[in-house]
Amino acid sequence: MSNLTKYAKYLVEKGYLEHDMVESANQKMLEFGENSAGALARLLESDFAVPHDKVFEALAKHYAFPQHDVDAELLEHKQLEACKDILNKIPEDLKKKLFFHKIFPYMIINTDREVLQVLASDPTDKVIQEIPEQTQYKRIEIYWSHLKTIESLIAKIAPQKNEFLALLEEAGQVLTDIDDGSSGMELNEAALDDEINKSLLVNLFEGALIEAVHKDASDIHIIPGGRSTIDIYIRVDGKLQLWHRQEGTAPEALSAVVKDRSIGVDRFERDTAQDGFAQRLIDDHLIRFRISIIPIVSSEYDRRFESIVIRVIDDRKVITDFRKLGFQTQAEQEFIKSISTSKGIIIVTGPTGSGKSTTLMAALHHVINPTVNVLTCEDPVEYVIRGARQLKIGHKMSFDLAIRSILRHDPDIVMVGEIRDKITADIAVKLANTGHLTFSTLHTNDAPSAVTRLYKMGIETFLLAYSINIIIAQRLVRKLCQKCRRPLAKEHWPAALAIGLTEEELQSGTIFEPVGCNKCHEGYKGRVNIAEALFFYPEVRNEIVKSVNDIDEERIRAIAEKKGMLSMRRSGVERMREGLTDLTEVLYATAED
Numbered sequence: 001m002s003n004l005t006k007y008a009k010y011l012v013e014k015g016y017l018e019h020d021m022v023e024s025a026n027q028k029m030l031e032f033g034e035n036s037a038g039a040l041a042r043l044l045e046s047d048f049a050v051p052h053d054k055v056f057e058a059l060a061k062h063y064a065f066p067q068h069d070v071d072a073e074l075l076e077h078k079q080l081e082a083c084k085d086i087l088n089k090i091p092e093d094l095k096k097k098l099f100f101h102k103i104f105p106y107m108i109i110n111t112d113r114e115v116l117q118v119l120a121s122d123p124t125d126k127v128i129q130e131i132p133e134q135t136q137y138k139r140i141e142i143y144w145s146h147l148k149t150i151e152s153l154i155a156k157i158a159p160q161k162n163e164f165l166a167l168l169e170e171a172g173q174v175l176t177d178i179d180d181g182s183s184g185m186e187l188n189e190a191a192l193d194d195e196i197n198k199s200l201l202v203n204l205f206e207g208a209l210i211e212a213v214h215k216d217a218s219d220i221h222i223i224p225g226g227r228s229t230i231d232i233y234i235r236v237d238g239k240l241q242l243w244h245r246q247e248g249t250a251p252e253a254l255s256a257v258v259k260d261r262s263i264g265v266d267r268f269e270r271d272t273a274q275d276g277f278a279q280r281l282i283d284d285h286l287i288r289f290r291i292s293i294i295p296i297v298s299s300e301y302d303r304r305f306e307s308i309v310i311r312v313i314d315d316r317k318v319i320t321d322f323r324k325l326g327f328q329t330q331a332e333q334e335f336i337k338s339i340s341t342s343k344g345i346i347i348v349t350g351p352t353g354s355g356k357s358t359t360l361m362a363a364l365h366h367v368i369n370p371t372v373n374v375l376t377c378e379d380p381v382e383y384v385i386r387g388a389r390q391l392k393i394g395h396k397m398s399f400d401l402a403i404r405s406i407l408r409h410d411p412d413i414v415m416v417g418e419i420r421d422k423i424t425a426d427i428a429v430k431l432a433n434t435g436h437l438t439f440s441t442l443h444t445n446d447a448p449s450a451v452t453r454l455y456k457m458g459i460e461t462f463l464l465a466y467s468i469n470i471i472i473a474q475r476l477v478r479k480l481c482q483k484c485r486r487p488l489a490k491e492h493w494p495a496a497l498a499i500g501l502t503e504e505e506l507q508s509g510t511i512f513e514p515v516g517c518n519k520c521h522e523g524y525k526g527r528v529n530i531a532e533a534l535f536f537y538p539e540v541r542n543e544i545v546k547s548v549n550d551i552d553e554e555r556i557r558a559i560a561e562k563k564g565m566l567s568m569r570r571s572g573v574e575r576m577r578e579g580l581t582d583l584t585e586v587l588y589a590t591a592e593d
């Protein structure tokens with residue numbers, strides 16, 4: 001450890017990180033000609049995929065910076081006003097710079113001497129020193145805060161305006177109907193060109209992108225509502241909600257704007273499905289958008305309408321800390337056990353939108369380190385994963401070709417986006433049996449049926465039994481807003497009793513239902529998983545090997561439940577007991593149980 005800087009030693013001695021990782025990061029830093037703790041911390045974050053808070057918490061402790069965290073949502077009015085007052089006294093340019101560096105000038109902690117408490121996610125950031133240089137606050141005290149604290153303070157106290165929407169409002173309802181109705185003829189391209197020049201639609205499109213990010217939406221849907229109406233929906237917490245209705249505008253005009261401002265789509269093509277891409281800097285973060293355009297039929301026979309769905313890809317939402325996924329105790333322990341070994345298949349199953357990729361991402365981040373070769377093969381690639389080599393699927397390299405080339409690329413850990421057929425299944429099994437850890441997903445309702453699915457793809461029972469470590473089936477249910485939830489009304493008690501809650505639990509008022517307030521949407525805010533974790537205990541493996549003509553899913557389930565596996569519905573009932581979700585959500589998510 002002789003060459004290690006003091007901070008590097010501290011990271012190892014205090015058990016924050018493994019020695020090998022710190023040593024290679026330290027080496028790399030010295031090669032770059034740097035020698036500061038801050039440089040090492042930044043390198044660990046950028047090149048070694050260590051979560052930001054982990055390295056900087058250690059850095060703060062190493063230099064004895066005090067810590068301060070707050071929940072911006074819980075601040076009182078007086079406090080909010082005081083914060084705004086401080087921000088008003090800071091030059092606009094500096095303020096922008098501070099926010100970009102995740103620094104927040106928070107409050108006066110010593111009124112006599114006017115000492116300003118500054119919260120920073122990197123307390124050694126030199127930008128902090130510009131506060132005493134450029135403002136009236138000559139005395140500052142620096143505190144370390146989690147990234148989330150700073151980001152929530154900025155969002156709450158100094159939210160960045162959606163300029164496009166402001167412009168849109170200023171413009172008012174400009175009539176932009178370009179269908180002159182003269183001959184019922186199709187819109188010509190010249191008319192579309194005129195329309196694109198009208199900044200209104202550009203503002204609408206750009207405004208929608210920003211608003212979707214601000215509202216934490218996963219998708220934006222742009223749907224023709226008629227000859228001159230467009231409906232824009234956003235999906236928040238899994239549900240579509242109408243965000244904006246644009247009247248007096250031909251849907252083709254907005255389609256043209258979207259295509260014009262995206263990469264990889266042909267504006268003049270309106271008869272086939274197209275996939276495009278866009279990226280924007282929003283709130284100082286690079287946000288990517290995947291754009292899917294498909295032609296749709298409509299009653300307007302003389303027009304060519306398209307439906308547009310835009311997926312928001314916000315890297316900040318990637319959960320890199322496995323424990324933050326919040327699996328229930330036994331499922332979490334078994335999951336960790338399954339990925340902490342050097343071989344075997346980890347399968348996450350569930351319908352689209354059940355949070356499979358979030359879980360896989362977190363699991364992958366748990367095992368990535370510079371000493372292993374991590375290869376991923378997905379189509380399309382959703383998130384860029386630091387520390388992994390992600391195969392690029394395209395015209396020349398198909399998914400099948402990519403999958404086959406993985407075997408020859410000396411992998412340690414592989415993520416295959418989805419086991420979709422015998423080829424993928426065979427390769428996953430082959431990888432697992434040759435000492436590789438393999439992550440993948442399936443589309444089945446529950447964990448035991450994933451075994452059947454693989455069996456039907458043609459995988460031998462003994463291979464199935466011995467190559468899989470765990471199958472996690474999961475769903476996302478909406479979380480009750482903690483501010484407005486109330487105890488479940490008596491009329492719903494019979495249904496609650498029927499799914500396993502007790503009379504006493506209902507009497508005690510700790511089982512809730514949604515209400516709705518200004519802090520939430522219809523009584524819900526955020527989502528939480530419910531999961532069925534089928535860990536491959538020897539008993540489970542034996543049962544699968546014994547199968548003759550078919551897989552007995554019920555037997556597998558019975559064996560696993562005896563070992564403590566929660567069924568999806570029981571997992572949901574536990575979430576109700578924790579006060580996190582309600583009867584409607586659990587019944588909806590587990591309807592097939």
Ligand SMILES: [Zn+2]
Nearest residue numbers: 481484517520
């Ligand atoms: Zn509420």
